[in-house]
Each structure stands twice: as C-alpha cells, then as structure tokens.
Amino acid sequence: MSRNNVLLKVILLGDGGVGKSSLMNRYVTDRFDSQSFHTIGVEFLNRDLEVDGRPVTLQIWDTAGQERFKSLRTPFYRGADCCLLTFAVNDLQSFLNLSCWKKEFMFYSDVKEPESFPFVVLGNKVDMERREVGEDEARAWCEENGCCPYFETSAKDDTNVTAAFEAAVRVVLAAEDQIGHALLGSTIDLHGNRKTSRGSCC
Numbered sequence: 089m090s091r092n093n094v095l096l097k098v099i100l101l102g103d104g105g106v107g108k109s110s111l112m113n114r115y116v117t118d119r120f121d122s123q124s125f126h127t128i129g130v131e132f133l134n135r136d137l138e139v140d141g142r143p144v145t146l147q148i149w150d151t152a153g154q155e156r157f158k159s160l161r162t163p164f165y166r167g168a169d170c171c172l173l174t175f176a177v178n179d180l181q182s183f184l185n186l187s188c189w190k191k192e193f194m195f196y197s198d199v200k201e202p203e204s205f206p207f208v209v210l211g212n213k214v215d216m217e218r219r220e221v222g223e224d225e226a227r228a229w230c231e232e233n234g235c236c237p238y239f240e241t242s243a244k245d246d247t248n249v250t251a252a253f254e255a256a257v258r259v260v261l262a263a264e265d266q267i268g269h270a271l272l273g274s275t276i277d278l279h280g281n282r283k284t285s286r287g288s289c290c
C-alpha cells in the first residue's frame with residue numbers, strides 16, 4: 089500500500105459455495121479455479137487500485153469456508169466499510185438467505201450508522217444456463233432492502249467482477265464523503281480492527 093492510499097475493508101458474505109473465494113481470487117489474481125479454494129483458507133487479499141483519481145487499497149475479506157459454521161468471528165466483521173452480499177443465481181436458497189446474512193452482519197459488526205451502511209449485492213454464476221433467481225427478482229430485493237447496487241457476476245467468465253469491486257469502492261467513498269469521515273492513513277490489524285493515525289500521510 090502506498091502512503092497516500094485510502095484503505096478500505098470489504099467483506100464477502102453469503103452461503104458456502106456461491107463463489108465468494110472465486111470472486112476474490114478472480115479480482116486479485118485474475119485466476120479462476122474450478123476446485124474450491126477452501127483448503128487454502130485465505131482470509132483476505134489486498135489490491136491497489138485507483139477509482140475516479142483516488143488511490144485505494146482494497147482489503148477483501150473472505151470467510152475461508154467458515155460461513156458453514158453459521159456464526160463468523162467478530163473480527164471478520166469489525167471495521168468493514170462495505171459488505172458484498174453474495175448469492176448464486178442458480179441457487180434459490182442462497183438468494184433467500186441474503187436477509188439472514190444481512191441481519192447477521194448488522195448484529196455482529198460495529199457499524200455506527202446502520203441506516204447508511206453500504207451494501208453491494210452480487211448474483212454470481214451468471215454463466216450457468218439454469219437459473220433459479222431472475223435478475224428482476226434480485227433487483228427488486230435489493231431495492232426493498234436498501235442494498236444497491238446489484239451486479240450479475242461470473243468469477244468463471246470474469247463478468248462484472250471488476251465493476252462490482254469498483255462500485256463497492258465508489259459507494260464507500262460517497263458515504264464517507266457525506267459523513268465526513270477521514271479514512272486516509274488508517275490501517276487494519278490482523279484482528280480486523282481499524283487504527284487511524286491521522287496526519288501520518290496527508
């Protein structure tokens with residue numbers, strides 16, 4: 089991370105198997121593996137990028153398979169700037185479970201302003217022929233639940249993956265601009281806690 093970068097923590101949440109690790113790996117390493125990544129147990133990966141002229145280090149946290157135990161550790165949620173709620177378009181149950189994941193996130197995270205916390209929703213595996221969730225249905229859920237924007241993605245075909253992560257950065261920066269928070273110079277420790285050292289880099 090360069091000295092002037094804004095560090096943003098985003099977390100991928102959703103049922104096991106919907107493609108969270110694959111999306112993270114596609115975005116950071118530009119690779120897709122048809123085998124699951126769970127054995128690797130990666131918790132987060134960083135990627136530097138520039139969005140609308142602003143240098144950003146995106147720290148993407150993945151559950152590393154622990155969502156199968158239903159309750160995740162608090163450090164996973166702590167300090168998150170954006171939550172990417174993920175389902176697979178060929179798996180209705182994973183779509184129906186989005187509400188549970190959103191509730192779980194709100195319960196365990198340390199979000200100060202729940203009303204304005206940014207969510208992005210990803211309907212993954214759009215390369216699959218058989219769908220159980222329509223795009224209109226997904227968009228309607230997002231509108232009703234205040235979780236916008238919505239992206240139809242494929243980690244396999246690299247559809248909308250970059251667009252989705254960049255949109256997450258944009259919604260966070262827009263929200264931060266609105267409430268006047270300074271993220272510059274902050275770091276996130278291994279327990280997921282954000283530490284702000286204002287003035288260190290500006």
Ligand code: GDP
Nearest residue numbers: 104105106107108109110122124213242243244
């Ligand atoms: P996670 O449990 O949510 O992290 O899901 P994984 O990333 O481990 O993916 C579960 C399975 O779905 C793996 O076999 C992946 O190769 C596959 N997968 C992930 N994303 C896609 C996708 O966009 N399209 C297709 N067809 N398969 C995918």
